[in-house]
Amino acid sequence: MRGSAVDLNVRLEAVVKQEGGAWLASCPSLDVVTQDESKQAALEALKEAVQLWFESSIERGVLDQALIEAGF
Secondary structure, eight states: OOOOOOOOOOOOOOEEEEETEEEEEEEETTTTTEEEESSSHHHHHHHHHHHHHHHHHHTTHHHHHHHTTTTT
């Protein structure tokens, strides 16, 4: 079976805050959180984590259910 590509353009809220020496970036609607040493690095890590969340959901065939559970 050959894979296919999916292009998604989704606008999601990101929350960034500093706690101690670390920056936390989160996407509350998907319940995804990352941490890094700088604000920009935390946001980049969040972008990658959200992308992986979608890729994993698609690969497992659960995207519809995951989006419903996330309140979409």
